[in-house]
Amino acid sequence: MTREAYAFAREFAAAPPSELCVDRHYLLCAAQGALRLEAHDRSWVLPPARAALIAAGEPIQVAIPQPVTTSSVLFDTGFAPAPPAPLTVFDLSPLARALVSECVAWPDAAEPLPPYARSIFGALAAVAWQLALEPSPVTVPAGRSPELRRALALTEERLGEDVRFDDVARDVGLAPRSLARRFEDECDMTWRAVLRRMRVRRAVEELAAGDASVTTIAHTVGYTSLSAFNAGFRDLTGRTPTEYRATFRP
Incomplete structure (x- = not known):
């Protein structure tokens, strides 16, 4: 037993x-x-x-x-x-x-x-x-088809750069219109909406990894404006990055 x-x-x-x-x-x-x-x-x-x-x-x-x-x-x-x-x-x-x-x-x-x-x-x-009846909103679609999973992987690899949808589509081997339909069909959201979620997810990981400043993290995940980063983070999590990090400790 x-x-x-x-x-x-x-x-x-x-x-x-x-x-x-x-x-x-x-x-x-x-x-x-x-x-x-x-x-x-x-x-x-x-x-x-x-x-x-x-x-x-x-x-x-x-x-x-x-x-x-x-x-x-x-x-x-x-x-x-x-x-x-x-x-x-x-x-x-x-x-x-x-x-x-x-x-x-x-x-x-x-x-x-x-x-x-x-x-x-x-x-x-x-x-x-x-x-558990109130799940976290920090989720990112994983994709079903190999093409979409590849597009998601490329997007994440380029978060800190000036990532462009047309470049991702080209490297996946699909026309931008075809890849856009894949995002709508498999993710039920646009590529840009997924990109925002990826940036917040990576930011959460960076906040948990150490004591890097919020400004540094904003640039790491691809934001050039701290105010835009704070607004995007708060829109998804309900907290600013500083407030979110504060919840990590009792």
Whole structure:
């Protein structure tokens, strides 16, 4: 008999994408650094003070662009209900953070959880499942067709440059009109809207990576105006970059 739920904390070095699929509902929390998660043609960034709730048996791609420290909590499917979505990334509340920290005291083991631990894991499940109903807006389409995935990769490679749609289309081997239709059909948004989301996602990762100034990060992700960067970041996240970085720490 395995435990109804268990938790652990780990540090990971930067690593390319790999598949993750477990037989328990998985709450993955970032403490330092950031990860990228991909499933169902969408990509999420997971910075500090956020969590990903992954349904049991749901395969996802995990990439680690920078060293990270994470806390993981795994729930048996008979102990916690199915999550509201196969994969959701959301902000952790102070209560959820405290419960995750408490749960790490019970790693995987054969014996059942003591009553106190069962109540803590149960409370965390109740809180996390509720928080998952308000997912993070910092998502980027991953694309289905090879051409669109290539276009997305080229766009991201050139974020810090004067990236142009016609150049991306040419390098993918499609006419601009054809590539524009791919974005509408597969992403349900324009290339320029995807570009804005990519810049915010990269900015979140840069904010989590260290203490680089907001101005430096703005230029790194392709903005020439700090006010435009602040406005674009706030439009998607509801916070300025400085306010967002402040949420990384209790």
